[in-house]
Each structure stands twice: as structure tokens, then as C-alpha cells.
Amino acid sequence: MRQYQRHTADLAALLAGLCLLGLAGCTTTKPPPANTAPPAKTAQAAGPVPVLVTADLQPLFDEARAEFARQHPDVQLQVTVKPGAELRAAAAAAKLDGLLVTLGPPELVPIDQASRLAVGSRVLLARVPLTVVVAPGNPLGICTVADVAGPKVKALALGDEASGSVGKEAEQALRTAKLWDKAKAKVRRVPLEALIGEVAEGRAQAAIVGVHQVADQVAVACPVGEDLHAEVQLLAVRTTGLQVTPQVTALTEYLGSAAARRPLLAKGLLEPQTEQAKGQSLFLYCAAGLREAAETLIAAFKAETGIEVQPTYTGSGCLLAQITISQTGDLYFPGEDWYMAQAKERGYVADSATVAYFVPVIMVQRGNPKGIKGLADLMRPDVRVGIGEPKSCAIGQFTQKVIEANGMSFEALDRKAVSHFVTAPELGNAVKLGAVDACVQWDAVASWYLDDADVVAFPTNAQTISPIPLGVLNFSKHPQEARRFMEFVRGPKGQAILAEHGHTLDPAHPRFPPAGAPSA
């Protein structure tokens, strides 16, 4: 038995050794937790609050404010009601300030881009389901969404572009249900407020409206399934011009509470999804080179919405292969637009947008010992150059474009190059480890190596800048949440995070401006 006792002892020793190693990893100090003091409780507030309400939401708002008036009798609500498009345009143009109650989130984007939205002031009141309405009595017997694309309906009224989410998501729902091709010929685009009228007055046999718009002149035929489109939310946000007084805070808090929600729910609206969204998880295929930014984006997104995102990192091309074979996942974040184009061609992408740009720069060793000032210096015999393989990575392709755009011969550079690399980070590693003196590299990737390398920028144009796309995949099981992530990355918070990680957000203001140009 002694032989086997020895074995057990050895196994125990091995395990103990490994546990010690593991424990050694545990002994790092943690920073003290961030100090988040709870906000001061507002006592009885008093004073005026300007509120901007879109016309279609007025009846709802009136119901919701009743309880607020009881709780805070000394607060006067100065309500401005206008058709949605007009109201939002005025808010964006800084003509009006106040607590804006509207549908969203796409409606808010122009206001956001005009920097007129107060950061972090968004309150989600409820979700607005869409529904199909028809003439009273439903004479045509429309029972399902498919029927609106059928022969019974000769004209279908949808919200126009200015009407925001309702129109957009109605179209998305038809697309997802594969009815768009049949239906689009019959679509009449009208402003949001006119949708009910179209059906009531017989100009259209059916219309898709928000459930809050249903009135006596029309009958509800059938609901539009929520899985067919992204969420339409009922939101309240502050414009930047609104001073934050206690009464404003009180109203904002109230609108987000269960008390305000009750009359809304009674009218057919739904609880906001944030609570339910927790526990769901999105799957993100992310290029290895975008990892730093992605991790911060994911953390911030989770903090804001409670939705988890599980990323997997590898080369963009390998990601595409995995997507092709596994046919599963929610989001695709490749480092180069070429891959998104491929994915679109294969029919995998539901929606995509450019969220940042890769601008090529020259990356050199620390201190620029070879005194490289521009692209021409790469051709010097004493400079060891590494280039990306044009067939394997976009930086390689773009190096070729940039070189040729500057009137140089790429073949000559190719022959001269010390080595060819398959991904951008490999190029960077080569410069850092001293294997090459210089390379053409993406600005964001170069910025990882600022401790060990320097950057020399040169003038670029639209042809030589690579957009970084983020896309929602067709086989996503949570398209609403996936879209939300995409909107988040496109939104101000996401963009700030990308800038933090060295990405160029605006081609006109690159991260590393060429010498002589104004800085970003």
C-alpha cells in the first residue's frame, strides 16, 4: 500500500502547490468602493416646472399628473403641448426648455446631437405597444398583422419620418414579419396625429398606431407582437437649459414611480423593460483590437440598463467564420468595415452603424530614433518597416491605399518590408519589441503603445480612413436589447468611452492630428 500512499501524497502536494499559486493571485489590494452618497430627499417642493408634452401624449400625461398634483399641491406645471416633431425641434434648437415628455428613444437623438439633453436625466415611464386599428366593427375581418399586407387592405397608414418611433417601428415590425415587400406599396405615410383620422375617414383600411392613440373612432383589430420590433418607450428627459430645482426633481422622481405608471398601465401601456431585461444576456462578437473599448462600453451599458453583454474576442475574420457556422449571437463589432460588408452580403446583419473611425498613422519606436517624419521616410534604406498583409487585415489594405494615394509604390514598400503581419496588434507588438522600426498602424491601436512607441501622423482623407461598424445580427434572440446596445454606443456615453480609448470619432478631428492641423 505504501506505493499508493506515495502517489496520494504527491497528488496532494501538487494540488497544494497549485492552490498556493492561486492564492498568491488573490493577494492584490482592492481600491476602496466608490463613494456614492444617496441623493438628498426632497421635502415638500414648491414652484413652477415647465413641461413639454407632445400632442399625442397629452391625455396620458393629464392622467398621470393627477396624483402628482395631490402630492405636491404647491408645484405648478407649466405645460406646453405641441405636435411631437415641432416640439422636439424646438427643444433641439434651444427655443424651448423644460421636462420633455415624448416617445423615444430615436426621437431623442437629434436633441442629443444638438447637445441639448441633460446627461443622465432620462426617465423611463413605460413601454408603448403598437396595435393595428381599423374601422369600427372591423368590417374587413382583420385578425392578424399578416392581414394588413393581404388583399383586404388597400391602404395602410403608417407614421411618417417625423412621427418618430411609431412609424419606424411599425415598418420594422412589417419587415421582421416578412410582410414589408407586400405591404409597402399600400403604405400611406402621414403625421402621427393624423393616423387615426386616416382610418376613421376611410382613406386607409388599417393603420398601425401606438396603443395610447386608440380613440372611439376606430376599433382595435390586433396587437403588433413586441418581438417584431424594437421597444417604443414613453420617456421624460430634461433639456440642458432647464434649471434643476427641487420641484423638477420631485416631478422627475414621480414620473418614474409606480404611482405615475398606474394610469398608464390601465390604458394598455406596459411596464418598462429595465427590470425584466436584467438576467438576459447579449452575445457580442468583438474584434480583439477593440477589446479595451468594448469592456468599458459593456460595463457602462450594464450599469445603465442592467443588461449583460457576453463578449468573445478574436480576429474579425475568425469572428465572421464563427457567426457563419454557429448562426447565433446578437451583435457583431468587427474592426473593419469590410467584414461588416461581408456579413451583410451573407444576410446576417439586421442593422448596423458606424460608431468610430480608424485613422492610419505611422507608429515608430520610442523617441523616434530614426527621425521619421512622414510616409516618404518609410522608403529609406535604414528604416526597417513592417506592414500588414493586405489580404488578411484591413490595416494592410489601407496601408496600400495610403501609400498609393501619396504617390508612392506599394510594391517597392512590400519588397522592402521586413515582415508581413496578419493583424494590427501584431504590428504594434513588433514595434514595441523592436522587431521593426516603423509601421503604418491604426491610431487607436497605436495609442495602446504610447508608453513604448511614438506616433507620427500624416494627412488623410475619406478614402484612407476606415469606419468601425457595430451591427445587430439577424438571428439575435433579443433584438430590442441588442439595438439598445447599439444606440448606447452611438450615443454620447458610448462615444465618450470610445474617445477615452483613443478612437477617432470624427474624421475631421483625428486622435493624432498631423503636424500643423488643429488638435481634436
Added chain:
Amino acid sequence: MATAPDAPVAALGHRRDRLLRAILSSFLFAYMGFILAVLLASAIWLTRTDRATGSPYLFGLARDEQLGGEILFAFKLSLVTSAITAGLAMVIGIPSAYALSRFRFRALAFIDTVIDLPIVMPPLIAGIALLLFFRQTMTGRFIEDHLVPVVYTKTGIVVAQFFVASAFAIRALKATFDQINPRFEGVARSLGCTAWQALWKVALPLARNGIIAGLVMTWARAMGEFAPIMMLAGSSPGRTAVLSVTAFLNMSAGHVEASIAVVVLMVIIAALTLVTFKRMGGQGYLW
């Protein structure tokens, strides 16, 4: 039962053969030196000073707790999944190897070839094939949807490791059972053992060394796998990233120091594994 060889046969024992002995030994030492130099270089590099912080890379890494947390998680994940894979390989491998060793199959050449395929296949190809199986075939889809999700999960790590590493276990166990004289079981049966009892009371205890060797080999190989895990389980840090994948992720993000740290860690683990394996009396291949 093979024993350690006695003192080497003195074909070159004569004093005058010293030169030839020296030349032969120098090949051995040169090879050893090469391996040691490559592995130690990584460890030594970490003690170099990081220009940004002014202190050695190692200290910077030790204090970087996000990285530390990541490596610690990957370490634990690697250990656990490799252990599960090794256990599974034994559960499936012992009966398989016994059958392969003892029974006469008509299609033995075919069976042998199929079992050896995962060893010879490039691991990346195995990973791609696995991904395809689970997502593109009816059987795979059925497993994914109704039994247990595999793709991009920790289960996928075990599946990928098992696919590639269990073949070693079966080979080692087959060699073990080949060495055990079937007469032992015959005698046991004549003494009153049922076929099951003969397996359990005689064949398995006699195969003990082989089983331990198979366990360690599978564990070591599973720890070292990279490509198939990445393809099938994805490379999600904090979720499905094992040590090897973590090294890759850090390299592809430009974190050379972090990768080197993982290199050093894995070299230590490999060395510990080997030492234990040898002490347990294992011999032969560990690939």
C-alpha cells in the same frame, strides 16, 4: 511491469571513449539549454523595468487587479475544466480501452484510425468541426436546444478539451491493458469472479499506474489546448477564457507583459505536472 533500467550498458565505458561520450552528451545539453533559455527568458523579461512606471513589469502586473482577477479566473477555470475533462476521459476511456485491448474486432484497423484521428488533426480544425456539429447538424442542434447549451459556454470548453485530449487517455490505457496478462482475469474467474468482478477487482487495480498516467496526460493536454476552445467556447474573459486563451487575448490587445506572465505561469504548471508524473512512476510519452 517495466522497471527502471539498470546502469547503462557500458558499450562506451572505456576511458578512451571519453571524447565520443562528450560529443553525444553535448547534443543533449545543447537541446536542454535551448529549451531552458527560451522558457527562462520570459521569466527574466518580467523583471525588466517598465519604462512607463519605472518599476519592473512584474510589480506592475501584480498590482493590476483587473488583470490579476482575469488571470486568476482563467487559472481556476483551466484547472476545473481540465480536471473534469480528465475525469470524463477516464470514465469513457477505461471501458473503451479495455474493449480495444481485449476484444477482437474485425474492423480493428478502421477503429484504430478513427480513435487516433483527434490526435493527428490540427486542434483548430477540430474546433471548427465541433462548432459546425453543434450548430449546423440536427443532432447538434437538438443537444443545444433541448439537452445542454454547448457553444460559447463553459460546457463547450470541456467538450473541446475532451475531443482533443481523450484520445491520449485511450491510447495510454490501451497500452496499459495490453500489458496486463488476460490470464489474471481468467484465474480470477476460475476462482469465482463474475466477468464484472474480474474487471473491477483485478484488471483495474493492475491498471492503476496506467490510469494515473492517463489522467495526468489528459489533464496536461487539456490545460494546454487553445484553438478548439476558442472556436467552440469563444474567448469571453471572465466567462469562458481559460489560461491559454487569456494569453492570446492579451497578445492581441498588445498587453505583452500580461501574456508573458501567463506564459510563465503555464510553464510553472507544466513543470509541476511533469515532476509529479515522474514521481508517480509514470514513464514514456506525455504528449
Added chain:
Amino acid sequence: MVIEVRDLAITLGEFALHEIRMLVPEGEYFVVLGPTGAGKTVLLECIVGLHQPAAGSVHLDGRDVTALRPEERNVSYVPQDYCLFPHMTVRDNIAFGMRLRHWPAERLEQKTQHLADLLHITPLLARRPLTLSGGEKQRAALARALAIEPRVLLLDEPLAAVDERTRERLCDELKAVQRELGTTTIHVSHNFEETLAVADRIGIFHRGRIMQVGTPHEVFHQPANRFVAEFTRSENLVPGRVVQEGERPHFVTDGLRLPIPAAREGPACLVVRPEELRLHGPGALAGDGRVAGQVARTVDKGALVKVLVKAGEADWSVLVPTRIARELQLAPGGAVVLEVPADAIHVLVDDEGPPDGEGPADRESQR
């Protein structure tokens, strides 16, 4: 237990058994003797139950056990390399079978001790098989086999790996133990001395067939066919005829006329063991069965001298004690008289003929 094998046939790779018929009565020590590679082990394994025969059956005490599994037959088997379980001590090895049968600890202890004493391995009980010598292993394996009180014991070349001196001693021990316990035993061997020391009856085995079954005397002095004769080193086989001359039959060839015990007339082959032949000085031709001849060669065999003699136009191989060789001054080329005693002659009528082992009743050869 009576072991009977009826028409057993099986082919295992390069070994094949053809129509084996064998009957071993209760308590007998039966030796299967044959050259290596004849398939003797396969025969034993069929009796144990490790192989399913292609044809034929195995009967124990009249019951057909061919379909029974080894663990159901209570047949103990000691294979060629003893196969002591290396991961257990000798004591555990011996107790193995008893533990399987859940015998009470007391009985187990008692039995182990009894067998250890019987086989003189008591000091070895706590040792492991790897540390034992060949003889010690053999005794331990035997103890293990006997512990379960089997009705049948099968030994496969148990003394093959043992040196000369120990072999003699072990033969005696084996025989003694077997006699005391009364276990029906089949012992496979290729060694004559061993066989003669222990066997009650012998079965000659050749290429998967039983050539002859009988007592040692019968097999060695009355071989049933040419193979048995050659195998048992009755080296003198002379073809000729049997003719009736006067009252006695004679064996006749061109150069010989020898009186023989009763035999059928016809072509026959004469078989005489070398040690039965006698040599006399030249000219001593008076008497039955004497033939003048010439010494071809002598070979010193220690206690005996093998003399190759040419007489009666036949070649003879004679074994005489060294003393006689010296007295006769035998030398190559010397004249000598060969005497073939009538009672040492065995006549083979047939060259083959599968004999059955049913008993002394019917056999091809006659006395």
C-alpha cells in the same frame, strides 16, 4: 469430480483442437503430455470455461457444463506463469476466492493457514508475489487454487520455470498434496521425468489431437502409434511383417526373425525401447531374438552409454549402463550381438488411429 471431454473442437488463431475425447475419473492425476505449441493450454482453458468450443462438450460429474461460465464451474486453474495477483499479498491471494464466496472469517483463516502449512509457505504469507522465487510462487498459486476446495484442479506446466533440484522436490509435494486432498487434477507438461513422477495416467497430445491415453507404462512401453513411439523416445522403429511360424508369431524383415508375443498377421512396425535391448559379446548368438551386428557409434550419456548398432539390416539405438559398455569393450566398428527380448517388443499394426481414453478395455495394441 469426473472430467469428461467429448469431441471437443475449437480453433483459436494458430491453435486448433480436433475431436478431443478424454475421461478423467475422480481423484486421478492425469498428465497431458505433448510438445509445446500443441494447444494443451487451449484445452485447459476450454475446461475452465474461458473459451466456447466450436463443437463438442465438457462434462463434470456427468453434467454438461459447456454453457456454464467459469465462475460457475468450480474448476481451479493455475496458468503457466502462475498469475498471482501482484497488487495483493500472498495471504490475500489465497483468500481471494474464499472472500468472493463470503466464507466466514474463521473458516477463511483456518483454510489459509492449513494450506500454507501444507505447502510450506507460512513465512511468505505477508510478502508480495514480486518478491518470491519461482518455486515459492508456484506453491502460493497452488494454495490459492486449492483454497476454494475445487473438485477439479488444472495445472498448466507448473514446473516449467523451476530448476532441476526444486522440480524433483515439488513433484513429490504436488503428488502428496493431491493425494491428501483427492482433487481430480489435470497437469500439462512437456517434461518426461516430471510426468512419470506424478501421473496416474497420461494423455499424449499432438497438434490438437490426443494420440494415446494410458498409464505411464502403457504409453511408454506400448505406444499406440508412430508419433507416440517417437515422442516417448522409443527410438527403435523397424517396419516389417508379422507371420505365424509354428506356435508363435514372428516378426520378420529381410534380416530379422524375432519371436514376439501374440499379434495379428500382416504388415507391422516393431517398437523397442533403447534401454530394453541387451548387448552381448560377439558370437553369443545362442538364444531367442539374438542378432549379430556391428557397433556404429557410442555416445556417452553420463550414467548410460547410447550405442548405435547396425544389426539384421536395421539400425538400432541401445542404452546400456556404462559398466556394461566398458566390460564389452564397445567401440565403433566392433562386432557385437544384439538381443531383442520378446517381452520388450511392442508391435504397431497401424501408424495412426485416434485412440480414445475410455479405459484399458479397447486399445489397438495388445500385450
